[in-house]
Amino acid sequence: MIEIQRIKENRAEVIAGLKKRGLDSEKDIEKILIVDQQWRDAKTEHQETSANLNTISKEVGKLFSSGERNQAEVLKNQSVELKKQEATQKTRVEELQNQLSKAIMALPNILRPEVPSGNDAEENELIFESGSSPTKESAPKAHWDLAKEYQLIDFELGVKVTGAGFPFYRGKGAKLQRALISFFLEEASNAGYEEFSSPLMVNEESGMGTGQLPDKEGMMYHVGEDDLYLIPTAEVPLTNMYRNTLLPNDDFSIKITGHTPCFRREAGSYGKDVRGLNRLHQFEKVEIVRIEKPENVESALKEMLDHVKSLLEKLGLQYRILKLCGGDTGFAASITYDFEVYSAGQDKWLEVSSVSRFDTFQSNRLKLRYKDENKKSKLCHTLNGSALALPRIVAALLENNQSPQGIKIPEPLVPYTGFKIIN
RNA sequence: GGAGAAUUGGCAGAGUGGUCGAUUGCGGUAGUCUUGAAAACUAUUGUACCGAGAGGUACCGGGGGUUCGAAUCCCUCAUUCUCCGCCA
Known part of the structure; x- marks a missing residue:
């Protein structure tokens, strides 16, 4: 607001x-x-x-x-x-x-001056691109084929038990997922974020606080009987912890992280965009959230971008960073940077992280304030970002690290998976 | 799910219809005293909104009601605690 x-x-x-x-x-x-x-x-x-x-x-x-x-x-x-x-x-x-x-x-957030104008994803501004994909294959396979070949993910089973967009991960696929979650959480901890494990359902007030309601009601699953919403991202519970909060002074920099499944209805999606792991109704994500005073926002944002970068580099993924144009920036954000990884099997860029600053847009709704040096109440600034969203990372890892011998696990991840290769 | 009790300012805890935004204690802040500190003493100490200002309005878990007037009475919802039931 x-x-x-x-x-x-x-x-x-x-x-x-x-x-x-x-x-x-x-x-x-x-x-x-x-x-x-x-x-x-x-x-x-x-x-x-x-x-x-x-x-x-x-x-x-x-x-x-x-x-x-x-x-x-x-x-x-x-x-x-x-x-x-x-x-x-x-x-x-x-x-x-x-x-x-x-x-x-009803008004979306005011975009920062440095946000480029433009109508849609076509006009986002490429600001960074890393090296190339490690795969040596001339015709790399898509992750859904690899997942089947190595029995890592079972999409059909998910359809049977729940519906499309709710896959089962199995064996080394399930372990890889668990390893990635631990790895991301550990990296966040090392970067000074406090880990939280949060509720997966929130009430209406919380949905309002972070801006999912009333504007994007259709994105969330709603449990009618109890009037609760399944969270579409950990951002909602993690940020709403600070709803109606007055921080006693200006000596703060709140850094929190958490892993949660995320539930999204994704109404209206279809075709190859939803194939395999590209777009799911339920997926795992590690989120980082920051609450800052205005003076620190710029440096906090840079820190977050560097953090996400370092994750992708440790995983050895080819990636690029986009500054979203006006038309593609979400309702509540004043500026957003998207991270995309290259997916060799699909020859496609997949969004794996979105880092945004919201300025006072969320805190105004949340009534999240602090006392400045003159003891006056001022609105805090909030920021958040994915670090990282799992399914597409899994997809990219499978596709980029494939070889006739199997799928190689990136070195930093091996302590978490307990195996070096999937074959 | 059933029965009972409770919910007051940062915390503790008074207050059952009329200057109650709220006694008091602790805590916080400032000052006196002290070489410094502690103790003691004195003062001060919630939030939001309206107003140029003076000042005013609202808030005693949330919402509604009764009344000229509500922290206090009524209804309703939520939460917490205790007991019973069920259960990972």
């Missing part, structure tokens, strides 16, 4: 920031400012009436206790009218308030 203060003070900048998303927000902004003013006026008026009412009530109390019944009755009758007025004003304030917050909630 954009801060109303920001809209008021930097109207042009806000409109420009939204324009980069292809949004013509001028009229919406205009309306927000009008409703905001109406709300303020109504609120002031209502408060005055309340103050009057309070004064009268106290007066009545005094008269009663000093025995002046008649006088008290007169005042009581007076207050009846005022009370009606107060109720009407209150309703109006609430209406305006709702209208206002709805309008503001």
Whole structure:
């Protein structure tokens, strides 16, 4: 949620920031400012009436206790009218308030100046590309064939038991997955992130806090009977731990990590994009989350990017980094960097991490604040990133490390898998 | 799932219809005293919002209601604890 203060003070900048998303927000902004003013006026008026009412009530109390019944009755009758007025004003304030917050909630985050303009993934900006794939095969196989050949993943079994997009991992496939999770968590720990194991379902308030609700309701599985949502990413529980929090000073830099399965409905996906491990309804991911004061955000972001880079390098994967253009950047983010690994068998780039800063967009919804050096409350900044999402990493490892002898496990991963090759 | 008890400021804990945003203790902050510290004493110490300001409004688990007036009465939901049932 954009801060109303920001809209008021930097109207042009806000409109420009939204324009980069292809949004013509001028009229919406205009309306927000009008409703905001109406709300303020109504609120002031209502408060005055309340103050009057309070004064009268106290007066009545005094008269009663000093025995002046008649006088008290007169005042009581007076207050009846005022009370009606107060109720009407209150309703109006609430209406305006709702209208206002709805309008503001509907606005996506303002993009940072360095975000390139553009409509879709085609126009993302390539900012880094690493070396080449280690595979020596002239016609490398796709991971779904390799998974079958070595009995690592069983897609059909998943369809039988649950449905498409819920595969079984088995044998060395399951172990590889477990090894990757441990490896990523350990790397995050070493980088100073505190590990959490979180709930996998969240309530509606949490969905609101990080911005999945109300805008992207359809992405999450909803358990109707208990009104809970299966998390689409660990970001939701990890960030919402800090909902309604006022940090006591500005001496903080919160770094948390966690592994969770992620559940996504992925309605409307089809074709080769969903083949094999490319897009699943349930997948494992290790997430890193940071809560920072504004001064530290830039360096935190760089640190996170370096962290993800180092993971991919340790795994020996060919990868590239994209700075997403306006049209491709998510609702809540002010800037996003995507990491993609090269998948030799499919000759395709697969997204394995998305590192974003949200500025105060989430913390405003979350009411996550800190006291600055002048003891004033200010909104924290939040950032998060995948480090990393598993299935596509598995896909890339299988495809890039294949050889006639089998699939070679990258050196740093061997202590976690307990085997060096899948054959 | 059933029965009972509870939920008050950073913590502990008073308060059952009328200057209660809330007694008190601890803690925090500032000061006095001290060479320094401790102790003692004094003062201060919640959050959000409206208002140019003076000031005002709201908040005693959440929501609703009764009343001129609610922390206090009523309804409802949530959470915690105890007992029973069930269970990894």
